[in-house]
Amino acid sequence: MRRLSHLERLEAESIHIMREVVAECARPVMLYSIGKDSSVMLHLAQKAFFPGRPPFPLLHIDTQWKFREMIEFRDATARRLGMDLLVHVNPDGVAMNINPFVHGSAVHTDVMKTQGLKQALDRYGFDAAFGGARRDEEKSRAKERIFSIRSAQHRWDPKRQRPELWRLYNTRRSPGESLRVFPLSNWTELDIWQYIYQQSIPIVPLYFAATRPVVERDGALLMVDDARLPLRPGEQPQQRRVRFRTLGCYPLTGALESDAATLPQIIEEMLVSTTSERQGRVIDRDSGASMERKKQEGYF
Amino acid sequence: MAANGPVANDADANPALRAYLDGQSRKDLLRFITCGSVDDGKSTLIGRLLFEARALFEDQLTALESDSKRLGTQGGEIDFALLVDGLAAEREQGITIDVAYRFFATERRKYIVADTPGHEQYTRNMVTGASTADLAIILIDARKGVLTQTRRHSYLVSLLGIRRIVLAINKMDLVDYAQDVYAAIEASYREFAAQIDLHDITSIPVSALRGDQITIAGSAMPWYRGPTLLEFLDTVPLINADQAQPLRMPVQWVSRPNQEFRGFAGQIAAGVVRSGDALVALPSGRESRVARIVTAEGDLDEAVAGQSVTLTLTDEIDVSRGDVLAAAAAPTMVADLLETTIVWMSDEPMLTGRPYLLKCGAATVPASLIRLQHKVDVNTLQELPASELALNEIGVGLLSLDQPLAFDPYSANRDTGGFILIDRLNNSTVGAGLVRGGRQRSENVHWQALDVNKDNRAGQKGQRACVLWFTGLSGAGKSTIANLVEKQLYALGRHTYLLDGDNVRHGLNCDLGFTTTDRVENIRRVAEVARLMADAGLIVLVSFISPFRSERRVARALMPPGEFFEIYVDTTLADAESRDPKGLYRKARAGQLPNFTGIDSPYEPPEHAEIHIQTASLSAPQAAEQIVAALRSAGMIDRDWVFLP
Numbered sequence: 001m002r003r004l005s006h007l008e009r010l011e012a013e014s015i016h017i018m019r020e021v022v023a024e025c026a027r028p029v030m031l032y033s034i035g036k037d038s039s040v041m042l043h044l045a046q047k048a049f050f051p052g053r054p055p056f057p058l059l060h061i062d063t064q065w066k067f068r069e070m071i072e073f074r075d076a077t078a079r080r081l082g083m084d085l086l087v088h089v090n091p092d093g094v095a096m097n098i099n100p101f102v103h104g105s106a107v108h109t110d111v112m113k114t115q116g117l118k119q120a121l122d123r124y125g126f127d128a129a130f131g132g133a134r135r136d137e138e139k140s141r142a143k144e145r146i147f148s149i150r151s152a153q154h155r156w157d158p159k160r161q162r163p164e165l166w167r168l169y170n171t172r173r174s175p176g177e178s179l180r181v182f183p184l185s186n187w188t189e190l191d192i193w194q195y196i197y198q199q200s201i202p203i204v205p206l207y208f209a210a211t212r213p214v215v216e217r218d219g220a221l222l223m224v225d226d227a228r229l230p231l232r233p234g235e236q237p238q239q240r241r242v243r244f245r246t247l248g249c250y251p252l253t254g255a256l257e258s259d260a261a262t263l264p265q266i267i268e269e270m271l272v273s274t275t276s277e278r279q280g281r282v283i284d285r286d287s288g289a290s291m292e293r294k295k296q297e298g299y300f
Numbered sequence: 301m302a303a304n305g306p307v308a309n310d311a312d313a314n315p316a317l318r319a320y321l322d323g324q325s326r327k328d329l330l331r332f333i334t335c336g337s338v339d340d341g342k343s344t345l346i347g348r349l350l351f352e353a354r355a356l357f358e359d360q361l362t363a364l365e366s367d368s369k370r371l372g373t374q375g376g377e378i379d380f381a382l383l384v385d386g387l388a389a390e391r392e393q394g395i396t397i398d399v400a401y402r403f404f405a406t407e408r409r410k411y412i413v414a415d416t417p418g419h420e421q422y423t424r425n426m427v428t429g430a431s432t433a434d435l436a437i438i439l440i441d442a443r444k445g446v447l448t449q450t451r452r453h454s455y456l457v458s459l460l461g462i463r464r465i466v467l468a469i470n471k472m473d474l475v476d477y478a479q480d481v482y483a484a485i486e487a488s489y490r491e492f493a494a495q496i497d498l499h500d501i502t503s504i505p506v507s508a509l510r511g512d513q514i515t516i517a518g519s520a521m522p523w524y525r526g527p528t529l530l531e532f533l534d535t536v537p538l539i540n541a542d543q544a545q546p547l548r549m550p551v552q553w554v555s556r557p558n559q560e561f562r563g564f565a566g567q568i569a570a571g572v573v574r575s576g577d578a579l580v581a582l583p584s585g586r587e588s589r590v591a592r593i594v595t596a597e598g599d600l601d602e603a604v605a606g607q608s609v610t611l612t613l614t615d616e617i618d619v620s621r622g623d624v625l626a627a628a629a630a631p632t633m634v635a636d637l638l639e640t641t642i643v644w645m646s647d648e649p650m651l652t653g654r655p656y657l658l659k660c661g662a663a664t665v666p667a668s669l670i671r672l673q674h675k676v677d678v679n680t681l682q683e684l685p686a687s688e689l690a691l692n693e694i695g696v697g698l699l700s701l702d703q704p705l706a707f708d709p710y711s712a713n714r715d716t717g718g719f720i721l722i723d724r725l726n727n728s729t730v731g732a733g734l735v736r737g738g739r740q741r742s743e744n745v746h747w748q749a750l751d752v753n754k755d756n757r758a759g760q761k762g763q764r765a766c767v768l769w770f771t772g773l774s775g776a777g778k779s780t781i782a783n784l785v786e787k788q789l790y791a792l793g794r795h796t797y798l799l800d801g802d803n804v805r806h807g808l809n810c811d812l813g814f815t816t817t818d819r820v821e822n823i824r825r826v827a828e829v830a831r832l833m834a835d836a837g838l839i840v841l842v843s844f845i846s847p848f849r850s851e852r853r854v855a856r857a858l859m860p861p862g863e864f865f866e867i868y869v870d871t872t873l874a875d876a877e878s879r880d881p882k883g884l885y886r887k888a889r890a891g892q893l894p895n896f897t898g899i900d901s902p903y904e905p906p907e908h909a910e911i912h913i914q915t916a917s918l919s920a921p922q923a924a925e926q927i928v929a930a931l932r933s934a935g936m937i938d939r940d941w942v943f944l945p
Contacts, residue, residue, distance in 0.1 A: 003538070004606045006329035006410040015608035016552065016567040023553045023621055023662070048565075050596035050610070052557030135401050142400040158398070162729040163424060163645055165431035166718045167567065168659055172727035186412055188403045194324050264317050 007195055014041075014183040015048040016167060017146060018130070021181050022048075022055055024171040025128040028181075031117075032058040032085070034070045035247045036203050037132035037184055039077075040192055043201045044183065045130075046081065057084035059120055059129070063112035064089060065100060065249035067225050073204045086124070090116035100251045101230055108249070118154045121178065128171070128179040136188040146185045152176030193270060197263040206244045207266065209258040213237040220254035327405070328538060333414040333429045333462070335453035336439030341470045345439065345508035346402055346415055352515040352530065353404040353411075399429045408534045423678065423692040424645040426453065427732060430460035431718065434538065437466045437529075438489075442475045442505070445485045451492060452678045458496045459641065459694070459734070461714060464536065465493065467503040468529060472521065473510050479523045496681070502536075504529050542605035546630035547571035547579070548708065548716050550661030551623045555610055563594055563610040564619055566662065569715035570708075571627060573611065574602040578628035581619045582706035587628050588613040622663035624706040624716060632708050632716060635738025636701040641710075642669075644689040646723065646730035651688050652850055656730065658701065660719035666702040667721070671850060673697055674816030682894070685816045685901055687848050689731075696817075698739065710734035757837030761795040764936045765834040767859055768927070770843040771852060771906060772869030773898050774884055775876035777915055777923075781869060782843040784924035789839060792928075794937055797833050798841040799826055814895065820851065827855035834859065839936065847903040862934070867927060868909035873898050875915065 004012070021028050030045060032038050045054040060074060078085035090098075093111040100108040121129060135142045145161045147169045162170050171179060184192075196203060213224045215235045222229065224237045229251060231237075242255035243266075260266045336342035402413040414429030416422070430436065436457040440450055457465070467489055475481045486503040493501055504513055505524050512518040515530045527535070548570040555563040573579075577590045593600040594610040603609045611625065619625070626632050644650050650669060658667035675686035675695040689695045710717030721731035758765040768785070770778040782798055789796045805812070809825055812818040823846055833840045846852050856864045876898065877885040888896035895901040906912075911930050913923045931937050 002543070002604050003328055004604070005325055006327050007325060009329045009606055012567055012606055012608040019553045019565055019608070020662075047596040048608070049555065049557075051561060051563075051594065052555055136403045142402060143398045160728070161398075163399075163428040163720075163732070165428050165720060165732045166714055168718065168720045170659065170720060170722055170727070170729045172657075172722055174727055177727075186401065186403070188405070188410075190405065191410070194321065197321060198325055264321060267321065268317050 007191065007198065010187055010191060011044060011047070011195070013167075013186065014044045017169070017181065017183040018045055018048040018054075020169055020171065021128050021130070021179070025179065027124070027126050028056040028128040028130065029059045029086075029121075029124065029126040030054070030056055030130040031132070032060050032074070033132060033247075034060065034066070034074045034077075034204060035132070036192055036196060036207060037134065037187075039201050039203050040187070040195055041130060041132045041184055042077070042081070043199060053082060056130075057086050059086045059088065059124075059126075061113055061116045061120060062087050062089045063108070063116070063249050064094070065108075065112075065228075065251060067204075067206055067223070067247065067250045067253075069206050070204055070247060073202075077202070086120070088116055088120035088123070090119060099228075100249060105252050108252075112249075121154065126178065127173060128181055130181050130183060132184050133182050134187050134189070134192075135185050144182065144185070146182055147171060148180040148182070149173065150178050150180055154178070156180075190267075190270060193263065193267050197267060204247060206247060209241050209243040209261045209265075211239050211241050212255070214240050214242055214255055221256065222253075223250055223255055225250040323407075327408065327410055329410050329412065330435065330533060330536075330538060331412045331414070331433050332435040332437060332466075332533070333416060333426075333433040333457070334437045334439065335416065335426060335457065336470075337441070337444075337447055337449035337453075340439040340441045341508045342415065342439050345437075345468065345470065345506070345514070346413055348508045348511060348514050349411075349413070349530065350402060350404050352511070353406055399425045406530065406534055411533065423452075423456065423643065423694070426456050427460060427643045430457055430462055431714070431732070433460075433462055435464045435466065435533075435536065436462045437468050440467065440469050440485055440489070442469050442471045442481055442485065446488050446492060448679050450489070451681075454493060454498060455496055455678055455681060458498050461710060461734075463498065463500055465498055465501045466529070466532065467501055468508075469503065469505050470508055472505045472512060473507040477505070477512075477520045479521075482524075502526070502532055504532065542570045542713075543572055545570040545605075545713065546627040547573050547577070547625070548632065548713060549573070549609075549611070549625045550663070550716065551581075551619055551621055551625060552662045553621060554619070561612070562616070563592075563612045564625060565608070565610045566625070567608045568603060568605050569661070570605050570713050572602055572604050573609075575599075579611075579613070579625050580628045580631045581617060582624045582626055582632050583634040583704040584618065584623065585631075585634075586617040586619075588615040588617050590614075622661070622665075624661060624663075626706070632706040633738045634704050634706050635740065636704045637670075637739035638667075638699045638701065638705070638707070639696070639736040639739060640699050640719075640733045641694065641696050641736060642689060642721070642731050642733045644691060644693050644695070644731050646728065647691050648723075648730070649688045649690045650695075650721075650731060652697075655724055657722040657724055658699065658705075658719050658733075659722060660705060660707060660735075661716055663705055664722075665705055666724075667699045669697050670700045671698045671820070671854070673820050683816045685819065685848065685895060687850050687904065696736070699733075707735050707738070709737055754835045754837060757835075759837075761837050763794050763837070763839060764863070765837050766839055766863040766865060766931075766936050767830045767834050767855070768839065768841045768865045768867055768931075769830075769846070769852065769855060770841065770867045770869055771846045771909075773871060773873060773876040773903055774845055774896075775879045775881055776869040776871040777879075777920055778843045778845075778869045780920045781913065781923045781927070782841045784920055785927050786841055788924055788928050789937065792937060794839055795837065796839045796841060798843065799830060799833075801826075801844045804829075816895070823851045824854065827858055830855070831858040834863065839931075845897050845903075847897045847901065849904045849906070852906065865910040865931070865934075866906050866908075867911045867913065868906045869913050869915065869923075870905070871915040 090112055098108055098111045133141060145164055150156060214221045215237055221242060240257060241259060243258045244255055260269045334342050334346060400415045402415060404411050414433055416426045416429040438454060469482055469485050482505045490501060505521055506513040506529055512520050513528045515528055517528055549566045549568045551564045551566050553565040555565050573590060575590050575593060580587045591612040591614045593603050624632055652669045655666055655668050658665055672686050673696045674683040675693050677684055686695055708716040717735045719733045720729050723730045754765050770782050772778050779800055786796050786798045804826055809822050812822050830840045830842050887893045888899040897903050911927055
């Protein structure tokens, strides 16, 4: 009798979820955020539909403030896997010249990410979108379903979410409604890193420690990824050995000083780490129940 | 797959770390559910486990400390419950309102915890959490002992097929860590659990608040020598029973990337599959053999329950999504009538005859409830008669499917025996169910056509055959009136038979008691006997309380239109009770007769009775006159009905 390891069980569950969506939805899409969770999700999709290719495109909501290395990695990954990549930028946000410095992180995230995502889903008529969110990330996520039903306005209503029993997912939708599907719901951050290590999954080099130009601001280390980062009086970019635990818009993502340049070193660092990964994301700190509110408004 | 980033896995990494990482990949997974009443300290226990297993980071702890101080729920001490109570709404209400999943890991295992509320109205959530759990932790407050809620939770856990129980007797600090208190609660729980088929019970005295016996034994309970909670969870053997069973793989998706390849993708629900194995596709029954077990890592020689794979077959047989691939030697059952236990999860009640969608494995088929045998009071485990299921009610009923389904009983396999019900209008998930077994429709037994038919037999007697179904409260006068009607018909030279409730129970139905299931079967048999007697050409009088419309509908459906007379003997409960010819109301009021119609079980009056007798304004002989007159005007007792064979 063969005992499946926890990673094998998580993998089989994620594959099951993806196949269920493809079998029951007309126009699925995979939200590709370029981060490590997206890398794992994409890797699982290759497995789920082997020997074929995943029968859906990748969609990236580009806020135009992502790290340059993320964009390079994104394009290289789509090419390598032969998958269609759709990139959407909210034209209204561009017209208003929305940016995190003038408008603040909350407005920037809402316009460029949340509104941008809704525009893209409406424009292409997708009825199901895979996202890489995990239940261990944040308290309100712990109750999120794997298949989350959204109204025609993309709103999340905690009271309308469907009970999920066994491996049975109800994918039926009324006209205009869509599904957000989270195949990595039951993975933890440590599972993700172990799986990346075990399967040798390519990830953006920013996760590994390297010498990078940073400024220290409000207790966070921000990387000077391009000339758009306005330096405050007295700020001088310094070369420090840093890496990122989570990736997003570079002005909103704090680096941590680290020498971990390999996966085993990252995992080792994680095991002794005393801060959770969301700490690096500025948006979660806005208010106590902020994630729940963002989700109700249509954020992933 | 080769990494194309920077050095991903350098060979010089710390050997101890490498050994750790290899060990990690052999870790297994245990899913469990925690059940407790409100204030049993369930959230505190989970918070404590996360804390002790170091699944919390410093920033989470800092937030927890400040929340604890701000809300003051533990007098300034850390309130671990705040860690797991997630949504803003429930933080305000101070209760957990949904299923939440928590994660932690030890050196040996990864854990997924389903945290579900204990409130009565949330049976739905507990059933959801239990559906994926391997083990249940039942929490008891040592000050309160086994409560109604404890019994309810244990019943639901047992219903969902969880056989391994940890009985965590919590708040031992509040009973001075007294061994006798603990032992008495354990004994009382074991006695109850045995009744609901729970035998594998490990009892542990704990204090989630103080941390005793959670991960470290502590010194407060030297009399307890068993494992701590976490030690037990870490070492309890995982049941791999799934692999020992015959192969089951619901086909999720047919993979056809090109002309040459046709594979069937799915997650193996039970058993082991090897290339060359003989399989059968169900419900079609077509057989073939496994050609390849395809995965992205290359073909496998064998795959086991839990794995997601793609199978190719040696023959081009027709297999599509929703079919089940099974071991040819041990196929699943196939039926379009299912005996089921249903947990209702919607505000709108479940009604007989209403169409729903049933999803089982990868199959979705239209289904409707044709009969509800009973519902279960989850607090007392009593079976109660029911004609519909309301939110959070559990019932046993017969579902009719629009097409045959391949399935196993839930007791044999959760994945091929569990199903959900979906509302066809708003698409929400309205119920969950467990298949108990299949039924063959009696249509499959062909009715023998006889040369001499009912009309011939009745005509020979100068009458038309029919069924007179007397319904009404006990003591309404049904038997008295039916008896008078038969006497009058006999006097007219008609051929009759009177089936009386009490009399039938002495013979044909002497094996039936008064549970709901038996009462339904009682009526079914009587309706069938009435039909056979009518087929013999008789005028059949049936005198039964028959309180439910659904049962009377079943009886009516057995007869052709115009040959079934529902006679409503209508009396007020007060009148029937004051008459009380058999002294039954008195006993029922004294609580000696549960489920007594009119007292603690409803009577559903007929909506369209052919004959309505109001006993307040008619004597019994007048009522009998009225019925005979009605039969005459319907042409049932005239002499001109003579058919020759």
